[in-house]
Amino acid sequence: MGSVILSEVHRSPQNFRPDRGLVEVTLTMNWSGGARLDTMPADCGNPECMADHGDTGNVSPEDITLRIASTAEGDTAVREARAFVRALRRAQVHQTR
Secondary structure, three states, rough: OOOEEEEEEOOOHOOEEEEEOEEEEEEEOOOOOOOOEEEEEEEOOOOOOOOOOEEEEEEEEEEEEEEHHHHHHHHHHHHHHHHHHHHHHHHHHHHHH
16 A cells, blocks of 8 residues: 545534544545556657657556545544544554564
């Protein structure tokens, strides 16, 4: 796995307390095993050129994004998603050591 990103939305950010008020989490994971490959014919920029310049393109890692909101899935689901991310991060750190 490449990276794990957690974004949190709090009910009253001006009264932030890490133990309550969480209404939504968005989890983005970058899996190093999957990628999207976009290719196209390469050219030299000369519209008169008939040579085959091969192909060019981009390789972009595939991300998985999950959004869990208390209004849709409930407060318990939001807390469990946050706990899942913490466990995933611990496992990732443990694996790299």
